[in-house]
Amino acid sequence: MPFTSSDIGRIAKLARLALTEPQRTCMLEQLHGFFDIVEQMNAVDTTGIEPLAHPTAVIDQVSLRLRPDQVSESNQREVNQQSAPAVERGLFLVPRVIE
Amino acid sequence: MKELHQLGVAELAAAIANKKTSAVEAAQLLLARARQHQALGAYLAFNEDATLAQARAADVRIAAGERGPLLGVALAHKDIFVTTDFPTTAGSKMLAGYQSPFNATVVQRLTDAGAVTLGKLSCDEFAMGGSNENSAFGAVLNPWDASRVPGGSSGGSAAAVAARLVPAATGTDTGGSIRQPASFTGITGIKPTYGRCSRYGLVAFASSLDQAGPMARSAADCAALLSAMAGPDIDRDATSLDHPAENYSAALLTPREGTSATQPLKGLRIGLPAEFFGAGCTPDVLAAVRGALTEYEKLGATLVDISLPRTELSIPVYYVIAPAEASSNLSRFDGVKFGHRAAQYNDLADMYQKTRSEGFGPEVQRRIMIGTFVLSHGYYDAYYLQAQKIRRLIAQDFQQAFTQCDVIAGPVAPTVAWKIGEKSDDPLANYLADIYTLSTSLAGLPGMSVPAGFGAGAMPVGLQLVGNYFKEGELLHTAHAFQLATDWHTRAPQGFWQ
Numbered sequence: 001m002p003f004t005s006s007d008i009g010r011i012a013k014l015a016r017l018a019l020t021e022p023q024r025t026c027m028l029e030q031l032h033g034f035f036d037i038v039e040q041m042n043a044v045d046t047t048g049i050e051p052l053a054h055p056t057a058v059i060d061q062v063s064l065r066l067r068p069d070q071v072s073e074s075n076q077r078e079v080n081q082q083s084a085p086a087v088e089r090g091l092f093l094v095p096r097v098i099e
Numbered sequence: 100m101k102e103l104h105q106l107g108v109a110e111l112a113a114a115i116a117n118k119k120t121s122a123v124e125a126a127q128l129l130l131a132r133a134r135q136h137q138a139l140g141a142y143l144a145f146n147e148d149a150t151l152a153q154a155r156a157a158d159v160r161i162a163a164g165e166r167g168p169l170l171g172v173a174l175a176h177k178d179i180f181v182t183t184d185f186p187t188t189a190g191s192k193m194l195a196g197y198q199s200p201f202n203a204t205v206v207q208r209l210t211d212a213g214a215v216t217l218g219k220l221s222c223d224e225f226a227m228g229g230s231n232e233n234s235a236f237g238a239v240l241n242p243w244d245a246s247r248v249p250g251g252s253s254g255g256s257a258a259a260v261a262a263r264l265v266p267a268a269t270g271t272d273t274g275g276s277i278r279q280p281a282s283f284t285g286i287t288g289i290k291p292t293y294g295r296c297s298r299y300g301l302v303a304f305a306s307s308l309d310q311a312g313p314m315a316r317s318a319a320d321c322a323a324l325l326s327a328m329a330g331p332d333i334d335r336d337a338t339s340l341d342h343p344a345e346n347y348s349a350a351l352l353t354p355r356e357g358t359s360a361t362q363p364l365k366g367l368r369i370g371l372p373a374e375f376f377g378a379g380c381t382p383d384v385l386a387a388v389r390g391a392l393t394e395y396e397k398l399g400a401t402l403v404d405i406s407l408p409r410t411e412l413s414i415p416v417y418y419v420i421a422p423a424e425a426s427s428n429l430s431r432f433d434g435v436k437f438g439h440r441a442a443q444y445n446d447l448a449d450m451y452q453k454t455r456s457e458g459f460g461p462e463v464q465r466r467i468m469i470g471t472f473v474l475s476h477g478y479y480d481a482y483y484l485q486a487q488k489i490r491r492l493i494a495q496d497f498q499q500a501f502t503q504c505d506v507i508a509g510p511v512a513p514t515v516a517w518k519i520g521e522k523s524d525d526p527l528a529n530y531l532a533d534i535y536t537l538s539t540s541l542a543g544l545p546g547m548s549v550p551a552g553f554g555a556g557a558m559p560v561g562l563q564l565v566g567n568y569f570k571e572g573e574l575l576h577t578a579h580a581f582q583l584a585t586d587w588h589t590r591a592p593q594g595f596w597q
Binding site: 003011015027030033037038040042049052053054056059065067081083084085094 | 196197198200292293294307333334337338340409411412414415416418419426430433434435436437438439440444446447448450451452453455456459464465467468469471472475481482484485486487488489490491492494495498526527530541542543544568
């Protein structure tokens with residue numbers, strides 16, 4: 001089992017989650033049980049096996065498409081910002097980052 | 100004459116086309132019925148004005164002589180599809196009140212076909228869960244027994260269709276989220292081949308697994324919806340497959356070669372994976388599934404023993420890949436561009452953390468943690484990459500199996516619907532209950548749940564049918580033949596037929 005109590009803090013920080021101490025304890029316990037099952041994967045020999053990202057690539061070649069780099073949508077600033085928590089003069093407001 | 104709410108998709112379309120009712124009348128009646136049964140918790144949002152405007156537009160098209168399999172038919176959408184006429188929450192506090200500037204492609208295609216949207220249906224938060232208890236807006240009750248879960252994550256869709264609140268609904272399936280709730284509520288649902296339906300406008304959970312599909316009371320009704328939903332969306336979904344849409348309703352009616360009226364499935368080889376029929380499955384579920392297979396033999400199919408040797412491994416593989424993709428997809432929820440923002444914070448980093456901890460529920464936070472960990476430096480190869488490699492082996496196992504059979508059959512889930520609260524404190528128990536649906540999702544294959552009888556507590560049991568890539572037509576045909584010979588799919592939960 002790779003997960004330790006200090007990992008929980010490190011991962012929560014990476015994931016931008018603020019966990020309380022009881023939440024950390026509970027999560028550690030739950031993840032312990034989970035990673036016991038995940039460890040089953042170690043026993044599988046995957047030498048020479050390519051990872052599968054798009055499932056149908058197992059039968060057919062799936063290539064990522066590119067589309068022409070051209071404007072396809074009109075400017076919809078107002079509707080796009082209607083669900084934003086804080087907007088002023090068409091700009092998203094965030095806490096001050098640079099003093 | 101049946102009452103309006105008792106009609107399926109095809110019956111309602113015919114009643115509207117023949118002027119026995121109108122799209123407006125049907126929408127009004129079903130909206131009233133949905134409100135009357137709000138205690139089920141299936142619906143999250145209505146917009147009566149928008150619904151009736153859509154219904155009036157359908158009636159105008161019908162008056163002008165237009166006909167179509169979905170014209171005027173009332174539907175409802177899982178609240179994971181974004182819609183302009185209704186708020187979209189994905190079952191999360193994070194998106195409470197979110198108003199999308201556009202419609203999901205699947206929603207737009209159904210609307211263009213003349214379907215009338217009644218409202219949005221509850222789901223597990225960001226489609227993460229198998230009981231609908233992970234919704235930030237309350238649990239959904241199973242209409243067959245209000246003390247039990249309806250399954251998930253498309254639990255609102257399943258409950259609404261089973262309770263005759265709506266003839267059909269959309270769902271999404273990432274690891275079983277259409278098939279398992281369909282099984283738990285005695286309805287029919289199909290998850291198509293990955294990439295068959297556009298993911299544009301589907302709030303992303305795990306992008307290499309998410310797939311939309313219909314949930315209805317019969318395979319025939321699913322076929323009508325899927326014909327409108329599927330097809331390429333090349334410019335808007337990078338993983339949408341460039342494979343033309345099909346008329347699945349026609350596929351239902353096309354007889355298989357060399358068959359007869361009494362043996363419509365003669366020559367069909369149904370593969371039974373040994374791993375799906377072991378001790379992990381409860382006897383009541385196995386009995387119902389075996390009963391359905393006996394019926395299939397009467398219809399001319401032959402049963403073949405097969406093996407999917409990595410079935411158990413599909414649990415860790417799925418629960419590494421799906422949270423990895425989720426942790427990446429959900430990083431967009433930062434309290435800036437849309438959604439919840441914490442009221443009090445010190446600086447930007449503090450705002451991110453408080454916003455996300457307040458906005459996401461416990462299961463979503465757990466999966467973000469798992470995903471962030473398996474993608475983090477030093478662990479990526481051992482977990483994420485290893486899971487993606489085993490994923491290929493699992494997909495290859497299916498291709499090997501399909502050399503011996505045409506369709507694979509087995510249970511959808513090891514048990515019938517469990518009691519509300521029974522597993523809510525035990526995430527691992529929930530993950531293990533997904534054992535029969537995960538491998539199909541990892542392989543990206545089409546899968547269905549077809550009502551096959553009843554098990555413990557007189558709760559519905561679904562038969563899972565899995566086909567090879569793009570064989571949705573064959574799957575629906577196989578399910579339809581069964582439904583012509585049986586009446587499990589016509590059963591309604593007590594108190595919800597009238």
